[in-house]
Amino acid sequence: MRDSRARIHHNKRIAVALTLMLRITSTSFMLAVFVLLSSQTNVVCQQSASTGEKTKQSDNRVVYQGIAVDLRVKPLTEEKRNKDELREGDDAVFQLRFSEASSGVPVTGVYPKAWIDLRGNDETVDCKVKVKAFLSSNFQARAPVDLNSYYILALNQDATLSVIDPLFSYGGSKLFTLVSLKSTGADWVLPVNGRTLFVSMPASHAVAAVNTDIWKVTTNIEVEGTPVRIAVQPDGRKIWVGYEPSENGGASGVAVIDARDLKHVVHIPTGRGHHEIAFSDNSRFAFITNGLEGNVSVIDVHTLKKIRDIATGSEPVSIEFSPKARMAYVADKKDGTIVAIEGSGPKIAAKIQGEPGLKQIKFAGADGRFAFVTNPEKDLVYVIDSASNRIIQTADIGNGPDQVSFSSKLAYVRSLRSEIVSMLPLPQSDTVGKTVAVVDFPGGQHPVGKTTNPSPADSIVKAPGEDAVLVGNPMDKTIYYYQEGMAAPQGNFSNYGREPRAVLVVDRSFNERSPGVYEVTARMPRAGFYELALVTDAPRIVHCFPVRVAPNPNAVTEAGGVRVEPLVDKRVVEVGENIRLRFKLIDLKTSKPKVGLVDVGALIFSPGLSQQRHPAKEVEKGIYEVAFQLSQSGVYYVYLGSPSAGLKFDSPQSLVLQAKDKESP
16 A cells, blocks of 8 residues: 555656756856846956945955955966966866955855956956856857866766766757767766766776867777776876676786876786775775675785785675775675774774665765665665764665765665655764655656666766756666755756766866865966956856966977967858858967968867868968858867878867858848
8 A cells, every 4th residue: 555655656746747847957047147247236347346345356366345256276287386377288277265355264155157268458348248248158158168067978878978068059959979989888987177087898898088178088998807897096096997807707806097197007806706996085095895705805005916805794795985984884785784994904893784685885975974875675775873883774765775876965865666766864963763854756757777787887966066966867868957855857858869877977167175265177278368257146246367378388299289270250150051161270389370281171060960071271371261061050060180280180179160040031
């Protein structure tokens, strides 16, 4: 009877979800601010102070109504941080610090929006006008560098990754591009502030390194055996891949790859069975489970040598490190135990008894005090307090709860046999023994955990900057957007006929790294004078900081020795129009026009729509022209290539056009 009522209730929830299924867009916040800026005058701008409020400002600091905003821009890599200038092509960290001007107390909970745009020749241009244009999401007003963007990635059942842009449509599609792999991916990892996504490919015995700036596989790194689980150590320097014997046999263990030079470092045999990977928070030790050995191998990260094997039970299936307890916790499927291993010992410090059938253990939050352990065989989820090493709560969740993810307030539990996603509040210190308040929402029409090719990677992830999550439903071939407090998802993104077995977010927006300090990583555009246009809602501030990008001699190699300068008056064209685009090619070594090239061509493509190639002819010294037509409306990318000049079509230099249908007379 209970199951029948629950089924009816769930079906009603699905009906509500379908009626509320609106296309979600993260520009809603931006547009709200746009309205505020249009109606309010008490904002601070670099070039305008018509409000009468006293505004103090310098190149890197502005103070408005007692709130100070300081900008710092620094190269991402350590070897470049001592240099005084930012150079084109460099990855840099943009840091905004908000504080009370008088006391220096950090101002938290700010959601900065920012863009990097070329400075205009007219110094009277109001910063507010520029920000309004960017907030309007007008295609023609897109800045060279958008510091608010993020992409949603789907790990598909075929040998592809979907890259979805939730903010803009391309010819009516949110699909930005597809990344092709050698074979189907099993697991993936993206280092913090990294630009390279690593994907394990069991059938290819390799790991793909995907450049997330150009969305291309730059190299495939061969690995012994069959690679499955993949992880990055906390300092981001090395990628660890658990590999199992191939069809021809062989060893079983972990492969270690340098995250910067993308070269294989060493294979470390550990033991038989599936391998899960965890690290101490100081990147001193790596803990590797050996599923068929009943133990965990502890490896010294510095020497890449195995220290010892620690027996933990019959079948270790999951491992996670707690920074709070400074111990690694191992869940055993057969024994139903959770064993704690001291990181500095290493030795067993505690054993917590649950029930057989455990699947995953995962710690919530940065401190890592409370862990959630799923048991799909018993339809249970345990909550463990690492401070006391005991189970403090047990939640009854049906239909095989197997995977857990977190927002800042809730734990989201996926079930193998149900479309319902369960939500549990993150525990506090006084929740010991209390009943867990479980609420739920429908994550689609089919069971969220059902897929033709399971992946150990997360299928539920937190959305950037919001108390919301993205839920990949493989059988629906859809990614749902759910905002906390709502009865059903507020929108969805089609995965265009592919199963999103796992979901990942590549976040290019500001995040609060410490109280009052917000950071984002971006790649510097070509040399020139720019400004960082900033807007915040609370406190309400609009300001443009100057940013200078210096020429980079090394960019000659990175860009093939040629700079492409579009000579374009308009970027919005009509379908069927005869288009003639001109480009100036500049030799980066001599800074002179590149003349006499006879092999210049253009690659014109629209994600999910079409691709075409056309020759380009030199019409003036160093100026090349390409003629073509576009047969469909949408967004198109134009790349130039010239083998003799070393200019490749996958160069990050491109021109973006929007094609619209002809208006009726």
